[in-house]
Amino acid sequence: MSFAKQLRQAADSIWEASFQHPFVTELGNGTLDLKCFRYYVLQDSYYLSHFARVQALGAAKAADLQTTDRMAHHAQNTYQAELSLHENFAKKLGITEEEKASFIPAPTAYAYTSHMYRAAYEGHLGDIIAAILPCYWLYYEIGERLKDCKPEEPIYQEWIAAYGSEWFRSLVEEQIVRLDAIAELVTEADRKRMEQHFIISSQYEYAFWEMAYRLETWPVEGKEIAVHANE
Numbered sequence: 001m002s003f004a005k006q007l008r009q010a011a012d013s014i015w016e017a018s019f020q021h022p023f024v025t026e027l028g029n030g031t032l033d034l035k036c037f038r039y040y041v042l043q044d045s046y047y048l049s050h051f052a053r054v055q056a057l058g059a060a061k062a063a064d065l066q067t068t069d070r071m072a073h074h075a076q077n078t079y080q081a082e083l084s085l086h087e088n089f090a091k092k093l094g095i096t097e098e099e100k101a102s103f104i105p106a107p108t109a110y111a112y113t114s115h116m117y118r119a120a121y122e123g124h125l126g127d128i129i130a131a132i133l134p135c136y137w138l139y140y141e142i143g144e145r146l147k148d149c150k151p152e153e154p155i156y157q158e159w160i161a162a163y164g165s166e167w168f169r170s171l172v173e174e175q176i177v178r179l180d181a182i183a184e185l186v187t188e189a190d191r192k193r194m195e196q197h198f199i200i201s202s203q204y205e206y207a208f209w210e211m212a213y214r215l216e217t218w219p220v221e222g223k224e225i226a227v228h229a230n231e
């Protein structure tokens, strides 16, 4: 079995928990409170802006220029495709510039992005791909599962259409192939560490739904420092 498939299998129960999370199921049947989705869009813009930087770190750590080119392309894509999807949602949801400028990253969004930076700081390109792959792959599987759902809310339809697309599938497959190629070249200790990054990211994917569904705040409120959601 390929390395990526082994990781997918190891994370299966965590992914199942995401598929069954009320944020995901209610997005599919249209009953998700827009307040939660609005909160998600802002936290996810923050998440994506850091995700793009981690992809760019992957470009810098690649061992050949072709991979540097592809990872840089992926970073650009996160900015152009994913963030523009969010800009579009923000407009439709009436999220104001002031709201974006005085955004407070929630504990889970902060922890998840910190986890990806840690993998990038400590490791090589394989660590980075292992940490970012669940983001691609899980969303692709959610897109597939929700493909036939027709929620009444048009914003939820757009969200489902973005991740169930062929365009998105090719991006996911490219990163799976890259992970398998790297896994062939590294040591068993490297592979163990990569598996740990993959599992922790899978847990954070679940935690991200939970964060948005519960409108998570910091345990002691009133001392948070606001940043721009796109920073």
Ligand SMILES: Cc1ncc(C[n+]2csc(CCO)c2C)c(N)n1
Binding pocket: 044, 047, 048, 051, 077, 078, 081, 082, 134, 135, 136, 137, 139, 171, 205, 208
């Ligand atoms: C918490 C969270 N996890 C994953 C994604 C999906 N995603 C983010 S970047 C990227 C790769 C290039 O498009 C993908 C699939 C998200 N939006 N938010």
